[in-house]
Amino acid sequence: MKTRCIPLMVGMLALAGSAIAADGQWQALPETAPAPSDNPTTEAKVTLGKMLFFDPRFSSTGSISCFSCHNVTEGGDDHRPTSIGVHGQVGGRNAPTVWNAAFNSAQFWDGRAPSLEEQAKGPPVNAIEMGMKDLDATVGRIKKIPGYQAHFEAAFGKGDVVNMDNAAKAIAAYERTLITPNSAYDRYVKGDKKAMTEQQVRGMDTFAKTGCTACHSGPAFNGSQNMPMGQGFFMKFPTFPGSVYDTQYRLLEDQGRAAVTNKPEDKQMYRVQTLRNLAYTAPYFHNGSLKSLDEAVKVMAKTQLNKDLKDDEVKDIVAFLDALNGEFPKQTLPQLPPTPGDLITEN
C-alpha cells in the first residue's frame, strides 16, 4: 500500500517538437508534467481535482463522471470502442487515455482543446456524455454540494471561488499527476541496456526506420502537433474509398479535425495519440475499430506511410510497444462531500 508522492510544483519543461530518433535521441518519460504559468500544480488543487474527476453528480443523471470513460483503474479509457454517456447513449469516438495526457500538445481526437483546462469543460455539457444543459448548470451542481466550498477555498483562496474555471484548473492539476514512468523503454534509454529484450530493441529500430517517429515523437510518443491519420494513404491512393480501410475500419466516416476547422486539408486529421500503455487501451483508433496491436501497427504503416510491414516486423514493433507500458502510480480513492437530499438528477 505504498503511495506515490504528488509533485507539488512542476517546472515548464520543453517537451514538444523534439522528434525521437531523428537525431538519435530517445527520451524517457518525465516524472512530472509541465503546468501552465496560470495554473501551477498544488496539492490542494490535485486533491480537489481528483474529487471532481470521480464525482458523477455533475452529469444530468448523476451517473457519469470523468472517471466513467477515463477509468484510472484501467488504461485511463473505458475498454469500449466508443463510450457510453447519460441515458445509455453511445458516443462517436474512442475515449482517449487520460494517462500522460498532460504531455499532449492539444486535447480531444480533433485537438479542439488547447489544454487540459479547456478539455475539462467539454464533456459536462456534451448531450451524449454528461448531458448538463450548460456550464452554469454544472457549477450549480457543485455549489449545491456544500462540502465543496472548503476544498475550493483551500485550492484557490477564500471567497467566491466555486466556478468552472477553477473546477477545470483543479481537474487539470489532478490529471497532470497521471503519469506512468519507469517502463522497460524508459529504463533502457536511461542506461539499463538489459531492460528491453533483443526483440524489443529490434522493434525500436524497425519502428524508427519505418518512419513511425515522424509523428509519434517525444517522450510520450505523441508528437508535437496535429498529424494526419489516413491522409498519407488517402492522398497517394485515390482508390482508398472502398478499400478495407474504408469498409472494415471506417476511416473515412469521421471527418476528424475538419469537423472543427471546416478545412478540406484537415479531413481525417487527428491529434497524434500517445503509444504508452497500449496494452491497456484496446480497442484502437478514433473509432475503436481495431482490436489488436498487430492489426493497428499494420494499418498505421499502410495508411500513413504506405508501407507493407512483414509479420516479423509487426511482431518486433508490437514487442517494442509493450516496452512502453509504464507503472501506474498508486492512488488513494477520494472521499466526496455528502449529497443534499434535494439535489435533483434526471432519470
Next chain:
Amino acid sequence: MKTRCIPLMVGMLALAGSAIAADGQWQALPETAPAPSDNPTTEAKVTLGKMLFFDPRFSSTGSISCFSCHNVTEGGDDHRPTSIGVHGQVGGRNAPTVWNAAFNSAQFWDGRAPSLEEQAKGPPVNAIEMGMKDLDATVGRIKKIPGYQAHFEAAFGKGDVVNMDNAAKAIAAYERTLITPNSAYDRYVKGDKKAMTEQQVRGMDTFAKTGCTACHSGPAFNGSQNMPMGQGFFMKFPTFPGSVYDTQYRLLEDQGRAAVTNKPEDKQMYRVQTLRNLAYTAPYFHNGSLKSLDEAVKVMAKTQLNKDLKDDEVKDIVAFLDALNGEFPKQTLPQLPPTPGDLITEN
C-alpha cells in the same frame, strides 16, 4: 496519504440479536466484520474482490460495476432515488449502502440474499442492473481477461479457480473491509462523554424512548431480522391507503419482501437499514422518496410506531443520527488487468 491496514483474519463475532438500549447497552461499531467459516478474509481475497468490485467489464455494456451504484467515494450508494443500470435503465429501489453491509443479517431491501456472497451474484444478471445473460456469461467475461487468473490463484490456490463462487467470495471479503468506525457515537459509548453534544445525547434518549431501537438495534443500528416497514401503521390504520404515506411517499407501491415470499404478512416488509452515515445516503427509504432526515424520522415514527414526534424531538434525533457518521477508511484504487481487444460488449 495514510492507508488503513486490512484486517487479515476476523473472528466470528456474535453481533445479531442484541437490542440496543433494551438493557441499557449501546454498542460501538467493531473495527472488523465477522466472516463465514467457509470464507475467511485474507489480503489476497480483498485485493481481488476490490478489483472485481470496481470492474465494469462484467456488465453487458462494459459500463456498470458494483462501484457504479455502491460508490465508495460517497456513502456507498449512488445519491439517486433509484439506480441506473445498463442502457440507461432506471431501477425500482434505492441502492443500499455497502458501508457496514457486512453487519447486515441479510442483503437486499427484501432480504432475499442471506449473505454478502449470495448478494454479489444478483446484480450481474439483473437485466436492468448489469444485464449479463447469466452467471456463466459473467464468469466468461472474467476468464476472457487473462490477468485475473493469477489473482484468483493467489486468493484460492492453483488451478481452475476462476468461477462465480470464488468471485463472490472475493467481493464479499472486500466488502467486509468497508467499515466506518470511530463516529462521535462510538467514541461516546466507549467512554468519551464529550464526544457527543448535549443535543445528541438527548436525541439518543428520545430515539430509544420513541421505540426506534426495537428495530434499529445492534452496533450498526440495522436490527437482527426482517422488520416491518409501514406494517405498524398499516395494521392499525386501515385508512393508510390514500394517505400522504401512500400518495406522496408511495409506501404501498412496492410489495417489499412479499414479492419474494408471496406471503401477505410480508407486504411492505424490508430488511432494517443501518442508520450509520445517513448524512451521506440521501435520499431515503427503499424508493428514495424522502429527501431529508427530518422528514424520514417523522415518517418512520408515524408509520412504524404511530407516534407524532414534535419538531424539537425530530431535531434531537437527527442530531443523534449525525453522531453515527463514522470515518471512511482510506483506500488505494485498484489497478485492473488489461482488456483483450476482442472482449465484446454491447452498445
